[in-house]
Amino acid sequence: MEAFHTHSGIAAPLSRANIDTDAIIPKQFLKRIERSGFGQFLFYEWRFAQDGTPIVDFILNTAPYDKASILVAGPNFGCGSSREHAPWALLDFGFKAIIAPSFADIFYNNCFKNGIVPIVLPDDQVQTLLELTAAKKGTVLTVDLEQQQVVLPDNTTFSFEVDNYRKMLLMNGLDDIGLSLQHEDRITAYEKNALFARPIA
Amino acid sequence: MSQPKTLIDKIWDAHVVREQVGEPSLLYIDLHLVHEVTSPQAFEGLRLSQRSVRRPDLTFATVDHNVPTTDRSKPIEDPISRQQIDTLRNNCQMFGIHLADITSDDQGIVHVIGPELGLTLPGKTIVCGDSHTSTHGAFGALAFGIGTSEVEHVLATQCLQQQRPQTMQVVVRGQLAPGIRAKDLILGIIAKYGTAFGTGYVVEYRGEAIAALSMEERMTICNMSIEAGAKAGLIAPDETTFAYLRGRKYAPQGELFDEAVSLWKTLKTDEDAMFDQTIEFDASTLVPQVTWGTSPGMGANVTDKVPHPSDFADPVVKRSVQLALEYMGLQPGTPITDIAIDRVFIGSCTNGRIEDLRSAADVVKGKKVSERVSAMVVPGSYEVKKQAEREGLHQVFLDAGFEWREPGCSMCLAMNPDVLAPGERCASTSNRNFEGRQGRDGRTHLVSPAMAAAAAIAGHFVDIRTFS
C-alpha cells in the first residue's frame, strides 16, 4: 500500500445520501479475480447508458471532474454490500480521499486498507464543500493527513478526526497482516484455551 | 462481584488475544466462511506474500453468489462466473479448505448453510466477506461482514484487528399480531429509525417479541441489521436456539452437546449491564411493511400511500425521496395496494429458509399466480430445497405457477442469469432495494414471504391480514 501524507487534487461533488456499494460498483463487475482494473466500472450505471455510451451530464464524465481525486458526498456513503471492489474502483479511478458527513462501517474500514482516506466532516462543512466544488469547476482541495485537515483554496481549514493507529498505518503504508503476525505467540497461546472455536472435521 | 456485562462484551472479552492502549484489539475468529466473490484477491494476496492459511479447520467455503439456479448438470454458461467458481475450487484445494461445492448436499447461501450445518454456534466470533454475516448473530454469536483485505487477514492470522464496538439494545415490546412476520418487524424498525441508526454499534435485540421468534425469524432480523448500519446484530441463545442446534451436522453431539449448552446458557446480558444506547419498538401495533423507495429505510405500512417529497423537511432527505420515486416510477399519493408488480422473488439469506417457504406456500395453496406476474422460489440451500420437497411445498408452488429453482443468491443481487429487465417491478423477500440491485433499472419492493406470495396471486400488493 502507498503511504499517504498530503494530497491536493480536484474535488467532485456527488450530492446524494446513501450512496451504496452497488452503485459504486455494480455486481456484474464483481466477477473479476484481480484487484485492479475496476475504475472503468466505477458508478457504472450513472456514468454509462444501457448501450455503453457515456452519460454526458454525469459529473465524473465532465472535465475537469473526470480528473477528480477527492470525492465529496452525502451521508451514509458506502452502505450496503461489503465488497472491497468499491474502494478498489474508487482508487483505480484516481480517488485518494472521500469526504462525507458519515460512512458505513465496512466501507470506511475498507478505505484504510487501500490507502484511501475517508473523511468525516459536519453536515454544514460538507455542504460548503459541495456548493464550492459545484460552483467552481476544478476547485482543488488539499487533504493533510498529518495535520488532520482539509484545506480550501482560500486557506480555510476544516479539521477532521481519525483514529491514531489507522493514521499511523496509512502514513507509513504498513501491512497490518504483518503487524498481527508479530503476535503469533499470543495467538498460539490463545488457541490452547479457546472456548468457542471448533475444528470442522 | 465482577461488573455486569452485556452479551456483546462477554463474547468480545472471550476472544481478545491481545490488548494494547492506543491500538485496536487483536480478536480471535472462531469461524471464517468463504465464498467465491470476495475471496479470490485474498488468496492471491496470501500467495504473493507467501503466507498460508493458519486454520483451514476453522474455515468453510461454499459457492452461492454466482451459481445458476437452473439445471446444475450443465456447465456454467457465463465464463467469468465459471472462472470465479473454479478459482475458489483451486484455492480451497491449495490451502486445504473444506468446500461445499455446487453439487454438494451442503451447498447453499453461506448464511443459510452455516446455521443449518451447525457451524454457527453461540458464543463464536464469525466472519465472512459478506455484509449479511450479521445473520449468524441470531444464535448469540458475534458475526460481522468484512472486506477482502480482512478476509486475507483472517486467513493468514485467524484474527482481526478490531476496535471494541459500542453496544446498543433494541428492545421490542409486545407481540406481533397474526400474519405479521419478522421481516415486517425489521423493516418497521428501519423505517422508524433510519438506515444508519446502528452505525458504529453492535445491536442486541431483546424483549418479549424477540424471545417469541423462531430461529428462522431471528435470522431474518439479525440479517438486516446491516441495513440499519450496525456492525452486527445478535440475540441471546435460549431453548429455541438449543433445540434448533441439537443434532446438526457439525454441532457438538451427545454429551458434548449438553456440556456446550451449559456454557451457552451463560451467554446473556447480565441484569444491570449498561448499553451505550437503547432504542425501543412496539411490536403490537405493527402492520405489514412494503418498501417504496431505493433504500431499505424507505418503507411504509401496506395500508399507507406512497409519500410525497414535500412530506420531508430535511432537504437531503427530500432530494433522496424525489430521486427514489423517479427511479421507482411511482406517483406520490398512490395507495401501496394499487402498485402492480411484474415479478416475485422468494428467496435470499433473509427469507429463503424452510419456514419462509412454508409461510409463502400457505398463502398460494390452491391459487394461481396472476397472469401479469412471473414468480419464482429459490430455496436458500439444498437442505431447504429437499425439506420443502419432502413437505410437498414445491408442488404447491408449481401448481400455482411459480418456478421452483436450485439454491443460491439468485435475484437477491442478480449476479447470475436471474435479473429484472429495465422497468420491471418486483416484490422481493430479499434485503436490498438499491437502484439496480436486481438488474439495471429494475424496481424492488421489499416484503415478507407471505406478502410476496399474496402479491404474486393478486398482481399487486395486498394486505395479508385480509387476503383470502
Ligand code: SF4
Ligand atoms: S442472498 Fe443476497 S444478501 Fe444474502 S448473501 Fe446472497 S447476495 Fe448477499
